[in-house]
Amino acid sequence: MNHDNSRTLYDRALSVMPGGVNSAVRAAIEPYPFFVRRGAGGHVVDADGNRYIDWVMGLGPLLLGHDLPESVRAGIQRNASEGPMYGTPTEIEVDLAEFVVRHVPSVEKIRFVNSGTEATVSAVRLARGYTGRNKIVVMHGGYHGAQESTLVGGDAENPSPSSAGIPQSFAEHTVPVPFNDEDAIRDVFDAHGDDIAAVLTEPILGNYGIVHPEEGYHEFLRQITDEHGSLLIFDEVITGFRVGGLGCAQSEFGVTPDLTTFGKIIGGGFPVGAIGGRADIVEHFAPTGDVFQAGTFSGHPVTMAAGLETLQFAAANDVYDHVNGLGDRLRRGLSDIVADQAPSYTVTGTDSMFKVIFTRDGPGKESLEEQCDAGCRQHPTCPRYDYCPKNAADVKDAETERWRRIFWGEMKDQGIFLSQNQFECQFVSYGHTDDDVEETLEAYKDVL
Structure with a gap:
């Protein structure tokens, strides 16, 4: 992907705004954030014309997506x-x-x-x-x-x-x-x-x-x-x-x-x-x-x-049925992918929120058939229960640098815009589609 325009904009921003941003988390993207030009449904298009499936949704406010009814x-x-x-x-x-x-x-x-x-x-x-x-x-x-x-x-x-x-x-x-x-x-x-x-x-x-x-x-x-x-x-x-x-x-x-x-x-x-x-x-x-x-x-x-x-x-309208249904499909698909490719990782979220936490330890792969199948719910009978995060310290102990420095960028290269670090959650909107979910799951499968 070409990011020349974003690089130029960030260079200008550094001259007039601390860190080149107006909210610190936006600078978490290295070496510099991409600048968004417009939104479209469940997608954003950056200053260089690159298009991404957007699971950040303004960090949560955009329940209906970028195209308002x-x-x-x-x-x-x-x-x-x-x-x-x-x-x-x-x-x-x-x-x-x-x-x-x-x-x-x-x-x-x-x-x-x-x-x-x-x-x-x-x-x-x-x-x-x-x-x-x-x-x-x-x-x-x-x-x-x-x-x-x-x-x-x-x-x-x-x-x-x-x-x-x-x-x-x-x-x-x-x-x-x-x-x-x-x-x-x-x-x-x-x-x-x-x-x-x-x-x-x-x-x-x-x-x-x-x-x-x-x-x-x-x-x-x-x-x-x-x-x-x-x-x-x-x-x-x-x-x-x-x-x-x-x-x-x-x-x-x-x-x-x-x-x-x-x-x-x-x-x-x-x-x-x-x-x-x-x-x-x-x-x-x-x-x-x-x-x-x-x-x-x-x-x-x-x-x-x-x-x-x-x-x-x-x-x-069917807004909550739509976003929660897509969220459930995402988490179930991610649970299957993680169980197969990164069994120590934990899928979390509920309704239209989701995240994969790069936890370091987990149960044996053979026991994961009985896990929470659509995001961690802290069920004591789940084989992940003793390993899934119970508090902030547990999340902080995850592989946060691998998530930010390697995983995030490779997902971006696949056209998937995820929250800027391991800690911020991700959101489904009414503007997202079944195709967005499938494309995202394929990207997770390839990058993980």
Whole structure:
């Protein structure tokens, strides 16, 4: 493939943007990222005319793919043509709020913001303001945006900032624990229960290779937070309106958090975030409560239109049947390929999310007939159970450099665009086809 135009664009970008990018993960592609010119269905075309099957989908927001259905496009264009924004409420934000409240179990009231990061920042502030407590429990490898309260590493006893520019005093109020570790959660509540405002977790780790909760884990979090008067916050920026359909991942797991954060799909591909939950908690946001939150672009009418049109189209058509069916075919096909060619690797994902994690160890090849056949579900009876990742550390111990430096580039050369590293998940859209799945499986078979 020729990449001369992308190389020229990246050279220009390096002169005016740090690292030549506006989000750090985009620079993970070496020696430089390709620049996209346009999207088409489930594909993208780069600045040099190379065409790829796109399983990144903007890192998740594009449920419908790059070619929006006519009704969705018309609704967005109609709102854009009437004016960009007004600084006052609009009917379309009420319409979208009502739609979300009708479909998501935890949401009685909702506040729209401008990004997933802003949503989690606001949710953490709200939890602290509502409870009068300081500490937030987070999961190792859980990603909640570029914010001071969650860019924290270390362990429960020795938390430390994971980025320069964050004071140690901020990190002291954040308690990181391993995902799927009930004992670690108990220890934290035994030590700090009176000062824990909330447990903040993704229902499924989505920025660390896709890690499912073990059976009963979310129910345990619900119980222990209730016992201690803390809040349970689900970060559904990735899983919201993708896993579990319109009810989101919380409906699939049958656990209702106190607060939920949203992003990506709820804005139909435009910048968005939202915090929803119990009315008595969300009412603590200004102007009805004492937790300040505001934003010039919050509830932006074009974004609200894009989100509402996307979700209404999904509700009225076979969107979830289509994307989940293709996701299931992908994961089943990948499971067969991996069992034959790389039996130590683990296929993960659910609904329209998928990933192959290059885990280093696995069961004997002869035992894999009884494995989870469409992505790891943490079933104790699965022969992979003792080897599949249970938390972020397990994913980090995989062959991440082989994935990034060898596998990713060879897949790109086959015309398959995968997420830029071992950790980011991959997504199916309504624009993908059976042929896209078959071509992708053939590429995995050839490259692995």
